[in-house]
Amino acid sequence: MKAFGASTLLALLVLAAPALAQQVKPAPKEAMEPPIKQLEAFRRGDFDAAYTFASAEITEQFDRETFELMVKGGYPEIARSASASIVGSVLAPNGLVYLTLKIRGSNGRSIEALYELVLQNGQWKINGVTAKPDSGVI
Numbered sequence: 001m002k003a004f005g006a007s008t009l010l011a012l013l014v015l016a017a018p019a020l021a022q023q024v025k026p027a028p029k030e031a032m033e034p035p036i037k038q039l040e041a042f043r044r045g046d047f048d049a050a051y052t053f054a055s056a057e058i059t060e061q062f063d064r065e066t067f068e069l070m071v072k073g074g075y076p077e078i079a080r081s082a083s084a085s086i087v088g089s090v091l092a093p094n095g096l097v098y099l100t101l102k103i104r105g106s107n108g109r110s111i112e113a114l115y116e117l118v119l120q121n122g123q124w125k126i127n128g129v130t131a132k133p134d135s136g137v138i
Contacts, residue, residue: 056126075113100113
C-alpha cells in the first residue's frame with residue numbers, strides 16, 4: 001500500500017511539474033534596482049536615501065532613525081557591504097518579487113539575503129529581508 005501511494009504521488013508530481021514551472025517567472029528588471037541602490041546608499045552612510053527604498057509597510061513599522069538602528073543591529077553585512085550580487089529572482093503568482101542576493105560585509109562575513117519586493121504606486125519597494133550566513137564567495 002505504501003509503495004502504491006508513493007508511486008502515485010511521484011507520478012502526480014511528474015505530471016504537475018510542467019504546470020508549476022510555467023508559473024515561476026523571473027522578476028522584472030526594474031525590481032532588481034532597489035536592493036542594489038539601497039546597498040549603495042548604505043555604503044555611503046546615507047540612511048535617508050536607503051529609507052526611500054522601503055515599502056509603506058516598513059515605513060509604518062519603523063521611523064527613519066529606528067530603521068537605521070534595525071539595519072545596523074540586525075543586518076551588519078547589509079549596513080556596510082563590500083560587494084553584492086543578485087543570484088536569483090522570482091516573480092510570484094501574487095505579484096510579489098523575491099530576489100536572492102549574495103552579500104559580503106565589510107566585516108569579512110558573507111550572507112545570503114532574500115528580499116521581498118512589492119509594487120507600490122508604480123515603484124518596486126523593499127518589503128522585507130531575511131538573511132542567513134553564507135560560506136560561498138561572491
